[in-house]
Amino acid sequence: MSTEARSTPGTADSDARHDVQLTVNGVPRGACVPARRLLSDFLRHDLRLTGTHVGCEHGVCGACTVLLDGAPVRSCLLLAVTVSGHEVTTVEGLGGPDDMHPVQQAFQECHGLQCGFCTPGFLTTAAAYLEENPDPTEDEAREAISGNLCRCTGYQNIVASVLRAAAITRDRQATFGHDTPGVSRPKVAGRPDEGGTTAGAGAGA
Amino acid sequence: MKPSPFAYTAPSSLDEALAVLAEVGDDAKVLAGGQSLLPILSMRLAAPAHLVDINRISELAYVRVEDGGVRVGALARHVDVERSTEAHTVLPLLRQALQLVAHPVIRNRGTTVGSLAHADPSGEMTAVLALTGGSVEVVSSTGTRTVPAAEFFLGPLESAVAGGELAVSAHFPSFPERTGTAFVEVARRHGDYAMCGVAAAVTLDADGAVVSARAGYISVGPTPVLLDLTAAVSGASVTAADWAAAGELAQSQTEPEADIHATADYRRHLVGVLTARALAEAAGRAA
Ligand SMILES: Cc1cc2nc3c(=O)[nH]c(=O)nc-3n(C[C@H](O)[C@H](O)[C@H](O)COP(=O)(O)OP(=O)(O)OC[C@H]3O[C@@H](n4cnc5c(N)ncnc54)[C@H](O)[C@@H]3O)c2cc1C
Ligand code: FES
Ligand code: FES
Numbered sequence: 001m002s003t004e005a006r007s008t009p010g011t012a013d014s015d016a017r018h019d020v021q022l023t024v025n026g027v028p029r030g031a032c033v034p035a036r037r038l039l040s041d042f043l044r045h046d047l048r049l050t051g052t053h054v055g056c057e058h059g060v061c062g063a064c065t066v067l068l069d070g071a072p073v074r075s076c077l078l079l080a081v082t083v084s085g086h087e088v089t090t091v092e093g094l095g096g097p098d099d100m101h102p103v104q105q106a107f108q109e110c111h112g113l114q115c116g117f118c119t120p121g122f123l124t125t126a127a128a129y130l131e132e133n134p135d136p137t138e139d140e141a142r143e144a145i146s147g148n149l150c151r152c153t154g155y156q157n158i159v160a161s162v163l164r165a166a167a168i169t170r171d172r173q174a175t176f177g178h179d180t181p182g183v184s185r186p187k188v189a190g191r192p193d194e195g196g197t198t199a200g201a202g203a204g205a
Numbered sequence: 206m207k208p209s210p211f212a213y214t215a216p217s218s219l220d221e222a223l224a225v226l227a228e229v230g231d232d233a234k235v236l237a238g239g240q241s242l243l244p245i246l247s248m249r250l251a252a253p254a255h256l257v258d259i260n261r262i263s264e265l266a267y268v269r270v271e272d273g274g275v276r277v278g279a280l281a282r283h284v285d286v287e288r289s290t291e292a293h294t295v296l297p298l299l300r301q302a303l304q305l306v307a308h309p310v311i312r313n314r315g316t317t318v319g320s321l322a323h324a325d326p327s328g329e330m331t332a333v334l335a336l337t338g339g340s341v342e343v344v345s346s347t348g349t350r351t352v353p354a355a356e357f358f359l360g361p362l363e364s365a366v367a368g369g370e371l372a373v374s375a376h377f378p379s380f381p382e383r384t385g386t387a388f389v390e391v392a393r394r395h396g397d398y399a400m401c402g403v404a405a406a407v408t409l410d411a412d413g414a415v416v417s418a419r420a421g422y423i424s425v426g427p428t429p430v431l432l433d434l435t436a437a438v439s440g441a442s443v444t445a446a447d448w449a450a451a452g453e454l455a456q457s458q459t460e461p462e463a464d465i466h467a468t469a470d471y472r473r474h475l476v477g478v479l480t481a482r483a484l485a486e487a488a489g490r491a492a
Contacts, residue, residue, distance in 0.1 A: 014211050014212045015210065016213070018213065035210075035213030035256065036208040036210055038208075038243075057207075057247055058248060059243070065310060071313045072313060074310060074314070076243070076247070077243040077311075077314065078243070078314070079213075079236070079256075081215070082215070082258055082260050125310060146308060146395050146396055147308030147311065
């Protein structure tokens, strides 16, 4: 990938386009873009995955958070060309209406969103966090989401949602005897026009 | 806003990177984690003609215990350093400081060497490099130089890394036996840049008396400020030491400036309070 995503030093020009190939929500996706294309715009404009939201575009609000090889990062602070060859999970990859990820179900149950602008960032951040710390205290849950801004909810219900998501995960494990869909195993999902069903291996339903 | 156009090269080895930098040097910016550079590009505060992306140089992604301290490669993310058990064992100050650097999501991508090269005087790791007496290894196609902390930070957002050069690693020496460390700061919101922050190291003798009390400060000067405060607490036990006096000594030796985040007076107040707090905490860990 590095050779494709590279222009020769002497001849390098700023209009060059680079072949960016990613695995997005389990599906190989690619496009030819200028080096300055932000990953957030690559996902939204080039791949039409508009679940990832762009608020501040300088790393402060967290709305654009996606998972890069499983770890949450700001997609507005990454060039698409830098992460060519890697795996990205967006909010679309967490789950859909019929097989919601525990954090999605929890945000719905606990009214963890109002306008929903910030929500994709909270969902991806919380999903990754709960993989590492499945049983957080309220303080830990608050700390986990401290890098994300929400102008509507006042955060109380978001903290409650994170705690509820942990409980849902435990319930699903107790009921189904195995893990729920997790960010470490991204499912086939993405563009509706790819007909990607959102039920994947390890789905807890 | 979006970054303005630039030519882009992503070398996969150090040699290749140095060759590219030698060629495009002065018009180029190195892209590490991008957690400081991307906001700068998107806000159009800078418009380099060329970006040299070091994210594919995996030989630079390491955290090693080496030469009586910790050596951090240019591609080690903050999170790699923070989570390294070996690094924490020989130099707990690294983790103590890194937990205050931005938010975990930023630390997943930002690099520790990048934050030194960026030379933001509010960056926690600048004070850690200063307090440990560390150094940065800077390489170009013509050679390697080891720049000590005292010569590395030249001014706000200005480090000793010149065009055509790459900072390949930083070395943070560990402290002598019976030394405790702490990092405390006050920021408007958790994860923000601090209005004042203090890295402290206190060393005791075999009888538990203070033999050294030093502190490194962020956000109180154009570069990290390093102070030896031993005079205020020398020979005292951890419980009897007058940490507040050390705080006053620090206040008399710093000249913080006002900006939109805090007035100079408030910063001076923080220097006193946080010095006492950091030294007491560090001393508690030394005992
Ligand atoms: C919301 C937010 C909050 C933050 N809060 C804090 C905070 O509280 N404390 C803190 O310390 N930091 C904070 N940061 C910055 C973060 O720590 C960055 O990761 C760090 O400052 C720069 O590291 P980077 O790897 O991202 O460097 P980049 O952004 O890639 O580069 C920064 C600069 O250093 C140069 N550079 C980088 N690496 C090298 C190298 N190896 N050789 C030569 N030049 C190099 C680049 O050319 C550029 O000029 C914050 C960032 C954000 C977005
Ligand atoms: S849009 Fe990326 S952090 Fe705000
Ligand atoms: S729900 Fe509106 S910003 Fe969070």
